[in-house]
Amino acid sequence: MQSPVPDLLQTTAALSPSQSKTIREFLTHSAEPELARLEAEVERLQGLLATATAARDAQKSFTDAHRALLAPIHNVPEDVLRLIFLETLPRNRDAALAPDEGPLLVAQICRFWRNMALNTPRLWASMNVSIPRAPPGGHSAKVSASSSPAMLGMVSLWLQRSGTVPLSITLSAVPGDIHFRVPRDLQQLLVSNAARWRSLRVPLYYNVATIHRLAALTGAQLPQLQELSAYHMDAGSWNDPSAGWGLGGAPNLRSLTFRGHMAALSAVCAWAQLLKLHLVLCSGDISSTMNGLFVLPLHILEGCPLLEDLCFEWNGPAAHVVLPETPTTLTLLKLSRLAMHGIPSYILTSLSKRVDWHNVEAVAITFPRYAPSPLDYTWNVTSVIRVGITSLQLSGSHVRTDTLLEILDALPMIVELSLGQEPDQQPQMTTSLLGPDYDRDVSFLQHLTASDDDEIYCPRLRRIRLQNLSAVSDATIVEFLLSRLESRDSEVATLSHASFGIVRERQLDIPAKLRQAKDEGRELDALAWLQLSTQYPVPEKRAVYSPKDGIPDDDPVEDGFVFSLACA
Template sequence: MASPFAPRLGTNYCPTGEEVLQIEALLVEPSLRLKGLDDEIAELQKAIDKLTEERNNLSIYVDGHKALISPVRRLPLDIIEEIFVACIPTHRNCVMSASEAPVLLGRICSSWRTISLSTPRLWAKLHIVEPSRWRFGSSNALVDDKVAQRLDTMKMWLGRSGQCPLSISLQSGPDYDSPPSTPTETSGQFLQELIPFARRWQHIRLAMSPVVFKELAHLTAEDVPMLESVAVHPQHQYPSAGVPWEHFGMLSSPRICSFAATGNSFPLSLFNPQILPLCWNLLTDLTIDGPTWQSPMSSGAMLQTMSHCTQLRTCKLVINDLGNPDLSHYSPVALPFLHTLELEFGTTPGSPVSRLLDWLSLPELRDFTLHGHTIMPHYLVSFFGLCPRLESVSIDSNSFSKNSLLENLRGLPPTTRHLTIHDISHGSGDPLAASLDDKALEVLTPASGISTCCPALESLTITYCSLISDSALLGFIQGRMAIADDSEVGHTATLKRVEIQFNRRMTLDVMPSLKPFIETGGLEVLISYISSRSTQFSPWQGLVDAPSPWAYSDDW
């Protein structure tokens, strides 16, 4: 509608008295029309509401009858059971929670509850958490009630498992009110209730006070005929003499193929495989981890142990050499089936890791991880040369000097597909620690006339780096993705994923340049930077209601 006041609309103009009268007269007819439209809308809304009510009633009728003929109601019982079993976590045991299977499955409807309660496989995995009696926590009465509740739930849960092999993990926190040599009554309660099910233990993981482990000392291999894996992680606040392994006859069970323990579960001396009554030649998975300063495993002990484990497939060890180890009197160790090896070394003046690795023959190794700080350069080129199937390498930058890092990158086998570098040396102040900078990416960036390092590389992950520039990263990705167009190279680009976590601010936005590779080449790029800090010159400084210094943006 045309209006003589159109130029004034939406402004702060104040009309004169005469203009006020003109505006009032101008609005008479439009106001009447507006009221008429409101009345029409109200009538139509009544009709719509009536139709909506009728539609909802019909929908309830139709949906109710459709539910009766839904396919899920006609699924055979065995199919439903398999679907239920597929809902169980595969990477850990089930927890006592109604938010996930199997408890959640019994809360959908009565028929599903009946099925879930009568399917023993759903209840064959259980993670048990012992309530801790914190010094500044809940009252003893409240903890006692929670303990009783979980004990009842545990017995009911395992009672539903029928005769299925059991996977159980028991987690207890440290009891700060107990003397270091006194087991908590609660830990003993839970373990004592689990022991009657020992004949069905298949996988057992125990994280509790080391003193409580004596409850297991009377078990023999005959008492645990199904036992295949054992994990022991003592929980305590005080120095301990470790777990009395020599009394654990259950470890001699011939079906145990996986063993894991933390360093503090052993006496504070060099590791000796003879203290464990394991059938070492049957182990396929071995883990001795924990803080390096707690590890009893030396380089020599590692060679001695691995020489007994010829069937190993995966191995994770924490090495703590207290001096310069003499490995000359050890024999080379051949592990023909080992495909995953993870080593972590403490900071010692001992020999380089490469000297230890030279004693290993690992023809099937595919996944290699090396953690830890070093004060000596490690050159792994000869080791890499003896691993013809190596595909995944994960290293810490401070495990190498700068020169040895570059040399080892150049020596990676051509089969390497996944490379991860944890840059944790920045700011350490150690002149021998590697500085992960542009030169490292230059080694991995294809160059004309030079054979490409790691031609099969599919993924590169670098964490917490500060010295790699955005331009070097862009050059690396562009070089890798352009390799398909280089006829001299003779193969196509393999890079599929790049993840970089920068411990600095962005200096160059590389994503626009990478857009063609992402959209057409299927490349996945994840780049993150630390948040930029805004100015600290706040005009609110000194006031009780001053905003957070991280939120300043428009202050003067």
């Protein structure tokens, strides 16, 4: 369309009366009618496009629905599909009663999967019940089902859907909740299914003697119980600790984690069949005390010939624990995993002379919190550490770099290393009453950094976990990881798992730096299967009840380690 006044367009020239009249007539009879026609055409075409788009989307959904029928998942037999569902459950804990995991997750996919989930009892037989906070000042008498009817209803539903299969149950709560109580209705609900318990875990800070319905159970009522974790210290056992503890008398118990009176446990437990034994020793256990000193209950081990996993944990002063006079010799030929937390060095040395545990492959040691001297942790390496050890975890008090390197030098076969914190440099002696000053060693990781020129410690290392890092920089971590991932013609193994718990602010994006190095040409084929976890401080969130309260966040990297992070 031609303009009647092309020379005036895009100018600021003043119009004459005749020019104004010409433009008005042009707009009225030509430009505006044409614009209206085009707008109508656009609207018509948009309508056609919308109709075609809707038809296309509907046809696509229709086609995809038919194409989905050819998906391999539809050819999976129902029994195999049920096994796949079971593999979605958390590996290292029971399933939370939450919609984002376990049976509630797979039941959301489609009607068929929902029906399959509802008819798979084993899928509902694992439950981590997070107890809501009790009201401030609340007591067990005041905490009932009314505190969380939704939680009770969910537990009841899971128990119903689990049919008659064995149950795995964990009770948990918000960490530090001193008002933690198990509602009476929940006690009754769980105890009514006690004959089906395969596993029961109760927080070790909560005395199950106060859970009256649980405390009243006997071993005969727990025919399927194989794993038990609990704290029990009955007030009556102060006078008669040998009276026994019903839960500990389960006839088929294979794994036991216990805190409380050892005498009460000794009276009933079927030790001969235990495979795993974790004992949290209490200074208040009068049945194990002599002249004010706690006597390590070695007599228990005499009856555990099949034991594969042993842990002693002591939280009291290091000088207050001693070994008994007997037994003088013990043989634990099946033992492959050993953990000693808070046990002083002289006890470890003496214990190693009494016990034959030469098949141990994994060792975890937490140094005493209350050591007699600042250097008590420089214990004799050969007392517990053996050449054949493949997994080592050290945590607790300060460890000097030279001591750590001495330990690692004695472990040429080590595949897994976990440290609770960075080691310290050589202490500088001062006149301070506090003793020597320690500084975190910012460069200790360089001793583990692979090089073509120098020999390194732990050449077979495949898994490493370092916690509470404050001095080591992110750049040093990146350098270490690159050296342990890069392909080279040497005997240095490549890492498969690496976990770093860092207590300072983030300096680098470590995963991004590794990918950048690979993009720049570094031979990092092993990066594709590296399980890497880097954790930094996060702001605290407002406390709101969640069915996952008290349950540690899942970290797939942790699945590869022998000892759990809770032991660090």
